[in-house]
Every structure is written in structure tokens, then in C-alpha cells.
Amino acid sequence: MDALIHKWTAVIAVVVTMVVTALDAAAGTRWPLLALRAGVACGIVLLAGRIAGFVLMRTALRRHYEQWRMAQAGSRSRSQR
Numbered sequence: 425m426d427a428l429i430h431k432w433t434a435v436i437a438v439v440v441t442m443v444v445t446a447l448d449a450a451a452g453t454r455w456p457l458l459a460l461r462a463g464v465a466c467g468i469v470l471l472a473g474r475i476a477g478f479v480l481m482r483t484a485l486r487r488h489y490e491q492w493r494m495a496q497a498g499s500r501s502r503s504q505r
Contacts, residue, residue: 426481433473441466 444465448458 425484426477429473429477429480433470433477436473437466437469440469 441462445458445462448461453461
């Protein structure tokens, strides 16, 4: 799941960078500013993807732990409760 999140984040970052570059180039923006804006847009998307991946992995680990705890509680005998 982590690899899938990283792959889609990279794809979206490339698409966003291309869109920002195309829009700024069409508006006649100078190249240094165009590169800066494209880099900032790419950085924002990568940061958002990293945070989303962290939240999703944390949620998955919590569910796994809760299922494991329920399985452990169900395997104990009544005398141990």
C-alpha cells in the first residue's frame, strides 16, 4: 500500500508540475519564476502525499493492532479472565 501511495503521489506531482509550467509559459512568465513556481507546486503535492500516506499507514496499523488484540482476547480461557 505504501508503494502505491508513493507511485500515485509521484504521478500527480509530475502532472501538476506540467500544468503549472504550461500555464505560466502561456502567460509569458520568465523562466526563473516559472521554475520556482513549478518547484513549489511539486513540493506541495509531494508533502501532501507524504502526509496522506502517513495517516493511511497509521490507520492500517491501528486496525491491525486492534484485530490482533481481539484475537488474543478471544483465545484466552475463561479462567484467565
